[in-house]
Amino acid sequence: MRIDIVTLFPEMLSGYLGHSILQRAQAADLLDVRLHNLRDYAAGKHHVTDEPPFGGGGGMVLKPEPLFAAVAAVLAGAADVPVVLLTPQGRLFSQPVAAELAAQSRLLLLCGRYEGVDERVRQYLVTDEISIGDYVLTGGELAALVVVDAVARLLPGVLGAEGAAETDSHATGLLEGPHYTRPGQFRTWPVPEILRSGHAANIARWRRQQALRRTWQRRPELLLTAPLTDEDRYYLAILAEERAGALRGR
Numbered sequence: 001m002r003i004d005i006v007t008l009f010p011e012m013l014s015g016y017l018g019h020s021i022l023q024r025a026q027a028a029d030l031l032d033v034r035l036h037n038l039r040d041y042a043a044g045k046h047h048v049t050d051e052p053p054f055g056g057g058g059g060m061v062l063k064p065e066p067l068f069a070a071v072a073a074v075l076a077g078a079a080d081v082p083v084v085l086l087t088p089q090g091r092l093f094s095q096p097v098a099a100e101l102a103a104q105s106r107l108l109l110l111c112g113r114y115e116g117v118d119e120r121v122r123q124y125l126v127t128d129e130i131s132i133g134d135y136v137l138t139g140g141e142l143a144a145l146v147v148v149d150a151v152a153r154l155l156p157g158v159l160g161a162e163g164a165a166e167t168d169s170h171a172t173g174l175l176e177g178p179h180y181t182r183p184g185q186f187r188t189w190p191v192p193e194i195l196r197s198g199h200a201a202n203i204a205r206w207r208r209q210q211a212l213r214r215t216w217q218r219r220p221e222l223l224l225t226a227p228l229t230d231e232d233r234y235y236l237a238i239l240a241e242e243r244a245g246a247l248r249g250r
């Protein structure tokens, strides 16, 4: 998958992209991230990318011309590439949105700065707007990295043997259960015996139950939309009964 990112600060992104799983994914040609400096697309001797807003008010606004020029140059006529503006006003990023984007062969991400971008960019250039949460960052770079990271780990081959994205929190509609590693006993806290039993089917059932339990405790609303089997529902009924019993015993 190819992801182009237009930003005023490419060097902010290159460090993160140059390490660990994202670096290996690029080295293995599973992911191709290209950084483009918005300033390179600004005309004139001073390469001005931002101006004060019409009508007054504080801050600066990213001008439309460099953004339109950057997108045209990066796309070079390629059709059907989503042009995504990172903005706190966009649709909320989530695991399903990451999966939707991971199904694309290309993405173009635009990072805003200052007060944001000229409204004509939003109206006539971008095809999608994404927010990574209900808070305001100083720029779209961190948001772009969040999107690239969450999308990249869904691409076939990127996680390799290091982890299975299918069982991660939110991938199944549930939170994932606990993980343990060596030592088997740390201080007075042992690893659950079942994980050391070597019985694959029992371990799988235990993990599923732990995921259900954790979701039920922390994010019960996710259970309303998670795909559940009859066995899952039976286990959730046991949890509810346990809680009712504990409340009665108080």
Ligand SMILES: C[S@@+](CC[C@H](N)C(=O)[O-])C[C@H]1O[C@@H](n2cnc3c(N)ncnc32)[C@H](O)[C@@H]1O
Pocket (backbone or CB within 6 Å): 085, 086, 087, 088, 089, 110, 111, 112, 113, 114, 115, 116, 117, 130, 131, 132, 133, 134, 135, 136, 137, 138, 139, 140, 141, 143
């Ligand atoms: C200070 S923000 C501009 C906020 C804008 N004035 C508003 O109220 O909607 C500067 C840039 O940071 C990025 N940004 C800030 N918060 C974000 C969020 N929650 N998700 C995605 N991008 C965000 C956007 O690219 C935005 O253009």
